[in-house]
Amino acid sequence: MNIPTNYVVALSAVLFTLGVVGVLIRRNAIIAFMSVELMLNAANLAFIAFARAQQQVSGHVFVFFVIAVAAAEVAVGLALIVTIFKAKHSIDVDQVSSLKG
Amino acid sequence: MQFSEAAVNGWFGLVPLIIAFPVAGLLVNLVLGRRLGERFTGFVASAAVALAFGVAVLQGLALLEHPEGARVLVADWITIGELSVPWAIQVDTLSVTMMLMVTGVSTLIHIYAAGYMHDDVRFQGDPGRYTRFFIFFNLFVAAMMILISGDSFLTLFVGWEGVGLCSYLLIGFWYEKGKDGIGNALAGKKAFVANRIGDFGFLIAMFLAYTNFHSLTFETVFEHAEAAGPEAGLAVTLITLFLLLGATGKSAQIPLFVWLPDAMAGPTPVSALIHAATMVTAGVYMITRTHVLFHLAPVSSSVVALVGAATAFFAATIAVGQFDIKKVLAYSTISQLGFMVAAVGMGAHVAGMFHLVTHAFFKALLFLGSGSVILGVEHGHHAATHGHGDAHGGHFDPQDMRNMGGMGTRMKATFTVYLIGALALAGIPPLAGFFSKDEILLEAQHTNLPVYVLLTAAAFLTAFYMGRQVFMVFFGKPRSTAAAHAKENPPLIVLPLVALAALSLLGGALNLPGLHTLGHWLEHTLGAEKAPEFSWLVAGVSTALALAAITLAWRIYGRRPLAENQPDPIAAPLGGLFQALNQKWWVDEFYEWLVLRRYVRLSAWLAHQVDTIFWHNWFHDSVLAAGFRRGTRWLAEGFDLPVIDGASAALARWVTDIGGGLRRMQSGYVRNYAVYVLAGVVLMLSFFLVRSLS
Amino acid sequence: MTPDLILFLALALLAVATAVAMLASRSAVYSALFLVLNLVTVAILYLLLNAAFIAMVQVTVYAGAIMVLFLFVIMLLGSQQAAVGPDLPWQRTVSLVLGAALVALMGYVLLAGSRGTLLTATALLEGFGSPQSVGRVLFSEYMVPFEAVSTLLLAAMVGAIVLTRDERTEGR
Numbered sequence: 001m002n003i004p005t006n007y008v009v010a011l012s013a014v015l016f017t018l019g020v021v022g023v024l025i026r027r028n029a030i031i032a033f034m035s036v037e038l039m040l041n042a043a044n045l046a047f048i049a050f051a052r053a054q055q056q057v058s059g060h061v062f063v064f065f066v067i068a069v070a071a072a073e074v075a076v077g078l079a080l081i082v083t084i085f086k087a088k089h090s091i092d093v094d095q096v097s098s099l100k101g
Numbered sequence: 102m103q104f105s106e107a108a109v110n111g112w113f114g115l116v117p118l119i120i121a122f123p124v125a126g127l128l129v130n131l132v133l134g135r136r137l138g139e140r141f142t143g144f145v146a147s148a149a150v151a152l153a154f155g156v157a158v159l160q161g162l163a164l165l166e167h168p169e170g171a172r173v174l175v176a177d178w179i180t181i182g183e184l185s186v187p188w189a190i191q192v193d194t195l196s197v198t199m200m201l202m203v204t205g206v207s208t209l210i211h212i213y214a215a216g217y218m219h220d221d222v223r224f225q226g227d228p229g230r231y232t233r234f235f236i237f238f239n240l241f242v243a244a245m246m247i248l249i250s251g252d253s254f255l256t257l258f259v260g261w262e263g264v265g266l267c268s269y270l271l272i273g274f275w276y277e278k279g280k281d282g283i284g285n286a287l288a289g290k291k292a293f294v295a296n297r298i299g300d301f302g303f304l305i306a307m308f309l310a311y312t313n314f315h316s317l318t319f320e321t322v323f324e325h326a327e328a329a330g331p332e333a334g335l336a337v338t339l340i341t342l343f344l345l346l347g348a349t350g351k352s353a354q355i356p357l358f359v360w361l362p363d364a365m366a367g368p369t370p371v372s373a374l375i376h377a378a379t380m381v382t383a384g385v386y387m388i389t390r391t392h393v394l395f396h397l398a399p400v401s402s403s404v405v406a407l408v409g410a411a412t413a414f415f416a417a418t419i420a421v422g423q424f425d426i427k428k429v430l431a432y433s434t435i436s437q438l439g440f441m442v443a444a445v446g447m448g449a450h451v452a453g454m455f456h457l458v459t460h461a462f463f464k465a466l467l468f469l470g471s472g473s474v475i476l477g478v479e480h481g482h483h484a485a486t487h488g489h490g491d492a493h494g495g496h497f498d499p500q501d502m503r504n505m506g507g508m509g510t511r512m513k514a515t516f517t518v519y520l521i522g523a524l525a526l527a528g529i530p531p532l533a534g535f536f537s538k539d540e541i542l543l544e545a546q547h548t549n550l551p552v553y554v555l556l557t558a559a560a561f562l563t564a565f566y567m568g569r570q571v572f573m574v575f576f577g578k579p580r581s582t583a584a585a586h587a588k589e590n591p592p593l594i595v596l597p598l599v600a601l602a603a604l605s606l607l608g609g610a611l612n613l614p615g616l617h618t619l620g621h622w623l624e625h626t627l628g629a630e631k632a633p634e635f636s637w638l639v640a641g642v643s644t645a646l647a648l649a650a651i652t653l654a655w656r657i658y659g660r661r662p663l664a665e666n667q668p669d670p671i672a673a674p675l676g677g678l679f680q681a682l683n684q685k686w687w688v689d690e691f692y693e694w695l696v697l698r699r700y701v702r703l704s705a706w707l708a709h710q711v712d713t714i715f716w717h718n719w720f721h722d723s724v725l726a727a728g729f730r731r732g733t734r735w736l737a738e739g740f741d742l743p744v745i746d747g748a749s750a751a752l753a754r755w756v757t758d759i760g761g762g763l764r765r766m767q768s769g770y771v772r773n774y775a776v777y778v779l780a781g782v783v784l785m786l787s788f789f790l791v792r793s794l795s
Numbered sequence: 796m797t798p799d800l801i802l803f804l805a806l807a808l809l810a811v812a813t814a815v816a817m818l819a820s821r822s823a824v825y826s827a828l829f830l831v832l833n834l835v836t837v838a839i840l841y842l843l844l845n846a847a848f849i850a851m852v853q854v855t856v857y858a859g860a861i862m863v864l865f866l867f868v869i870m871l872l873g874s875q876q877a878a879v880g881p882d883l884p885w886q887r888t889v890s891l892v893l894g895a896a897l898v899a900l901m902g903y904v905l906l907a908g909s910r911g912t913l914l915t916a917t918a919l920l921e922g923f924g925s926p927q928s929v930g931r932v933l934f935s936e937y938m939v940p941f942e943a944v945s946t947l948l949l950a951a952m953v954g955a956i957v958l959t960r961d962e963r964t965e966g967r
Contacts, residue, residue, distance in 0.1 A: 002799045006905045008844065011807045013901035015837075017894045018814040024775055024890035026818065027882065030869055031826050032772075037861070038814055038830065041837055044853075048846045052924075057932045060924055063849050064933065067856050068944045072951030074861050078868045079958035085872050094883060097769030770883055779893045786900045 008049035015042035029081050029091040033074070040070050112163035113171040115156055116190050119200060120246045122153040127239035134232035143215030146235035150211050150242050154204035160197045168194065168625040172252055179255070186317055191252035195454070195626040198619075199249040199386055202458045206378045206465050207242050209597040213469050214238065214370035216593030217476060221368055224479050225275050234274060234368065241267035245379055249386065253318040254307045257387065261303065261351065264380045269293045271371040272364045279366055288363035295360035299350015299384075306343035309336060323393040334398070341394050341401035344387065345408065352384025352438045354412045359689055361435055365427040369472030372427060377434045377468050378461035385441040385457055389450045392627060396448065403549070406446030410545070410555040413439030415686070417562035421569065422682025424669075425500045426471045429570050432685075433526065434464055436559055440541050443552055449544035450627050451612070451620040456537035458619075459525070459608040463534055466522035466601035473515040473590050473598065474508055474574060475499050481586030497583065502573045505584045506662060509575035512589045516575050518602035523571050525605040527564035528647045530640070533608030539640050540612070540632065547633045557643060564647035568654025577662020802843070810836040823869045827862055834858040848926040 019042060022035025044063045051059020081091055088095050126149025134142040164170060170193035178188040214234070222228045244267055248260025273289030280287075311317055313336040314325035326337055348354065353361035364376045375381070388395060388405065395402045413436045420432035437460050444453035478499040498504060509516040525532035528539070538560060545553035579585035589595070612619035614635035624630070657670050672679045681687070766777070810833055817829035834857045841850035922928050933941055 002797060003803045007800075007803060007807075008840070010902055010905045011810065011840075013905065014807075014811055014898060015814055015833075017898045017901070018811070018818060020775075020779055020897065021890055021894040022818045024772055024779065024894070025887045027772075028823055030823050030865065030872075031818075034817065034826060034830050034865060037857075038817070038833065041834060041857070044849075045837055045840065048841055048844050048849060051846070052844050055920060055923065057924065057928050058936070060846055060849050060929045061933050061937050063846075064852060064929070065937075065940060065944055067852055068948060071856060071861055072948050074864055075951045075955045076958070078864060079955035082868065082871070083958050091872060093772060094770055096771070768883075772883065772886060776886065776889055776893065779890070779897070783893055783896050783900065786897070786904075790900060790904065 005049050005053040009046050012042045012046040012049065015039075015045065027092045027094055029084070029093045030078075032093060033077055033081070037070060037074070040066060112159050113167075113173055113192050116160055116173050116192050116250065117175050119153045119156045119160075119204070119250065120190075120243050122149045122156065123239040123243035123246065125149060127236045127243070130232055130236050130239065134236065135229070139215075139219060139228075139231050142232045142235050143211075143218075146239050147208060147211040147215060149239055150204060151208045153242065153246065154201070154208050157197060157200040157204045160192055161201055164192070164194055164197055164625075170194065170197075170625065183315070184311070184317070186253055186255050188256055189252045190250040191319070192250070193626040194622050194624075195386075195389065196249050198454060198458065198623065200246065202461050203245050203249065203379045204242070206461050206601075207238075207245075207374060209600050210370050210374040210378070210465060210469065211235075211238060213373075213472075213594055213597040214368075216591055217370055217469075217472055218368065220476055220479070224483070225278065230274070234271075237267055237270050237274070238370075238374070241271070241375060241380070245383075248383055252320070253316075254303075254310060254322070255317045257390070258300075258303060258307065261347075261383060261387075262300065264375070264383065265293065265296045265300070265351070268296070268364065268371075268375050268380055271375060272367040274367055274371065285366040288360075288366040292360040292364050295357045296350045299347045299357055302343040302346025302350065306340045306347065309340045309343065313340070319390065323391075326394055326397055337394050338398040338401050341391070341398040342404065344391060344394070345401060345405050348384030348388055348405075348442065349408065350384070351387075352381050352442060353435045354384070354408050354439060354442055355415060358412060358416065358435045359692060362428050362431045362685070365425070365431050369427070369468060369475060372431070373465045373468030373472065376431065377464040381434065381438055382441065382457045382461065385438065385445055385453055388442070388445045389454060389627070392445070392448075392450050395445070402446050402448060404446070406443045406545075406549055406552050409439045409442030409444070409446050410549075410552040410559075411439070412436065413443060413559040414555045414562070415439075417559040417566065419682055419685045420566040421562060421671075422669075422679055422684075423566075424502050424683075425498075426474065426502050426505070426570065426574060427468070427500055429502075429566055430464070430467050430471060433467075433563065433566065436563060437464065437526070439559070440538060440556060443556060444541040444544060447544050447548050447552065449541065449630065449632070451617075451623050451630050451632065452537065452540035452544055454623060455612045455619050456541055458611065459533035459537040459605070462601055462608045463522045463525035463532075463605040466518060466598060466605050467526065469594075469598055469601065470515055470519035470522060471500075473594055474505065474512065474519075474587075476590055476594070477508065477512050477515070477587035478505065478581075478583050480588055482583035484586045484588075485582040497581075499583065502570065503663065503666075504581040505574045506577045506580040507575070508579075508584065508587060511579075511584075511587045514589060514595045515598065518595075518598040519575070520571060521602045521605055523567040525608075527567045527651060528560055528643055529564075529651075530644060531609060533605050533611075535640075535644070536609035536612065536614070539643060540614075542643055543633045543636055543639050546636070546639050557646065560643050561646040561650050564650035565654050568651040569658050572654055572658035573663060576659055578664075580663065580665045803840075806836055806840050806843075810840070824866065827865045827869060830865075831858050831862045834862070845924040847924055848929045849924070851926075 016039050019035045019037075019039030022038065023032050026032050026035065044066055047059045047063045047066070051057065051063075084096060085091050126146050129145050129149075130142050134145070170191070173190040173192060175188045175190060177185075179186040218231055218234050222231045222234075241264060244260050244263025246260070248257055248264060251257035251260060269289045269292060272292050273286045276286040276289070277283075279285035307317065310322050313333060314322045314329075316322050316325065326333055329336075346357075349357045361376055361381065365372050367376070395405065416432045416435035416439060420429050420436065423429045423432060437456070441453045441456050441460070444450070444456060482497055482499060521532065525534040528535045530536075542553060542556055542560070545556055579587075610618075617632055620630060620632055661670075663670070669679065672683075675682075684690075766773075813829045813833035813836060817826045817833060820826040820829060834853060838850045838853040838858065841847075841853060
């Protein structure tokens with residue numbers, strides 16, 4: 001595929017921003033969490049694009065690591081959501097505000 | 102003086118030991134004395150001084166080889182700017198003469214004191230003070246050595262103050278005794294204060310010497326003074342007059358002699374050593390040491406001569422009217438010191454030093470003899486009152502000659518040596534006192550007739566009061582039970598007396614007319630002095646007068662001895678005059694009236710008017726306290742509250758306000774925090790973008 | 796307009812569309828499914844960008860395992876409608892404005908200047924991005940991080956178990 005690297009990175013930026021906006025506007029903890037996955041995914045896309053531009057397989061390795069870390073994160077994160085749900089019977093992130101100053 | 106390397110490295114190098122030995126002695130006694138007992142203490146103290154005497158003898162032998170002496174540097178003492186005072190020891194014939202005399206007499210008196218104080222501390226009821234006495238005694242010897250050996254005004258002054266301190270300590274040795282339980286302490290204070298007045302003169306002289314001649318070392322001062330010539334005449338006169346003031350304090354001359362009779366409150370060895378033989382001669386020594394300056398100031402010299410002669414006569418008159426055995430000797434000492442001062446005032450330094458040495462012998466002998474008598478009477482008193490249940494009940498003065506009498510038969514050895522001392526003092530040939538006194542009289546007859554007349558009269562009185570004392574004490578019948586029970590003292594006390602008696606007998610040989618051994622010896626230091634030729638007239642007159650005085654004393658006191666409670670036979674014919682003599686011409690009262698009462702009144706006035714009313718009531722309360730209050734109020738209300746408090750309050754308020762504002766950001770909603778993060782990212786990106794574009 | 800560019804734009808459009816749909820869906824299950832679509836779309840892009848191995852990992856791990864976990868939790872909690880009460884004030888507006896600003900900034904940086912290197916297949920090394928090449932680098936240069944990641948996964952597993960353990964049923 002012959003396209004400028006910037007286009008791919010720009011797509012990554014758009015996806016990343018969508019992820020950010022998702023985290024900010026959705027109150028459902030699971031959807032916010034999925035938005036985080038979207039952001040990670042966008043970052044991975046940028047990695048792949050740069051890896052090809054620089055002809056470096058290391059980029060792929062990093063994506064691999066990111067996916068592995070994402071898997072761990074999801075496991076712990078979802079466990080946390082389950083625990084919070086058990087305590088509050090809600091997965092609205094706004095219900096978890098005990099750090100209010 | 103030339104530095105002689107060989108000499109310095111030889112015997113002269115040992116001279117610091119003359120100070121070190123007594124210091125070592127006192128340190129040993131300080132640490133061990135109390136633990137190891139009286140025998141040890143007395144031995145250490147006497148041995149320390151005896152070793153110092155040995156060093157002095159070595160110095161004298163070394164001086165025979167190198168009569169020019171040496172200056173032995175001990176340490177660099179003071180160096181401030183151009184003022185430099187090394188601590189150096191002057192070894193010359195003058196200082197070594199003094200060293201020999203002081204350490205020699207001190208050794209004998211230390212041995213005597215080892216026996217005397219054994220009894221004294223028991224009579225006074227505090228045996229623990231035995232050690233303290235010898236520590237003070239050794240300290241005195243060390244200070245005296247510093248005084249004698251100093252090569253500058255300042256080192257001499259250190260010793261001068263040191264002996265003054267020891268004198269004070271030893272006069273007040275039984276500080277809780279005496280009149281009203283404080284008399285001895287007051288006597289010590291009196292000595293100290295009178296000496297301070299003299300010291301003030303010495304200090305002023307020292308300052309003047311430094312400002313005028315830019316040095317404190319004797320030699321340099323002398324050189325500069327001689328080089329300055331007549332221009333420095335006024336300065337030299339002032340310096341010498343102030344030095345004379347110092348000498349009158351230390352050597353108990355008019356007007357500062359009043360402390361010496363009171364100083365007899367100290368134990369008798371103290372009176373013998375410090376207040377007769379050694380310390381009180383420091384003034385004479387000092388004038389001799391600074392003879393160059395006195396040569397340059399004829400006015401001062403004649404003042405010195407007159408002061409000495411007047412003191413000699415004045416004190417002799419008082420001695421006639423005293424009943425206390427030691428007071429007689431004290432006034433006699435003042436009188437004899439007057440002889441010496443008169444001699445050095447007339448420029449007859451050799452005669453002065455000669456009399457100083459012989460006087461040290463026979464006056465130490467007389468004092469120690471009187472101590473022996475007192476101790477005998479104390480023993481008798483204890484023996485007599487023992488078993489009566491009132492060992493110390495009632496007033497009994499063991500020093501009052503009216504309580505004595507007939508001691509000659511009970512204390513034969515003491516009597517014999519006392520007689521020798523008394524005859525030596527009276528100036529009967531061929532005893533020591535005759536030769537030395539005769540030389541002074543000879544000089545006076547040649548140079549200063551009023552002085553001669555005064556001194557001759559004093560010599561007559563001297564013979565009279567000594568005769569009176571001897572007849573009252575040793576002849577006739579005991580006038581008290583104590584005297585009747587008196588007994589001779591142990592050999593430790595008597596043997597030094599015998600030694601001193603021998604010296605009093607033969608001391609005149611030091612400077613026999615025609616031979617002038619001492620004169621030639623001192624020539625190396627004092628320069629050649631032309632001693633007047635021996636005059637049969639002068640010697641004859643003084644001897645005749647002395648014999649006449651003794652005869653007179655015998656007629657009054659010896660032929661018909663005093664009975665118990667009988668008044669002095671001369672009291673009636675002399676009437677008011679005897680009262681005056683007995684009351685010491687009311688000099689103390691006069692001083693009291695002239696100085697003390699005014700001083701007290703001035704002090705009271707100062708205390709009340711100046712201190713209480715002005716300083717305390719007005720200045721403190723109205724100026725200091727009120728001003729301080731006003732100042733602090735302004736600081737508190739004008740500065741502290743608005744500025745300092747205000748600043749911190751404002752700071753606290755800001756922090757509260759900002760914190761309150763920021764608190765609202767801590768909503769606890771994680772999405773809010775995420776918005777902040779995003780806003781930060783956007784801001785940073787914008788910043789970098791704007792920067793890269795511009 | 797090269798065919799490559801058309802293909803890319805189509806896939807990009809699909810990816811953005813699925814992402815937006817994921818955000819917009821009311822139901823969490825729909826959101827999850829849209830995310831799966833998005834992930835698959837991106838996997839295709841990976842494939843086109845010569846990252847065959849990563850594309851496969853993306854599909855199996857992400858679209859497969861992780862999303863199944865998500866769906867499982869959604870089903871477990873049974874609360875697809877999470878919202879209760881009003882939203883935080885200004886949150887949506889501020890978020891959208893800031894998001895737009897972010898996109899604008901990044902887009903300006905990426906697209907206004909140089910277009911960057913043209914990604915050409917011809918210049919690529921033989922076997923670039925193949926499982927073989929990635930594996931060789933992974934097990935040589937990145938051996939230690941790889942092992943660390945395995946430890947991390949173990950820790951995550953333990954953590955998940957500890958967190959979700961029901962203490963009341965403990966010991967039965």
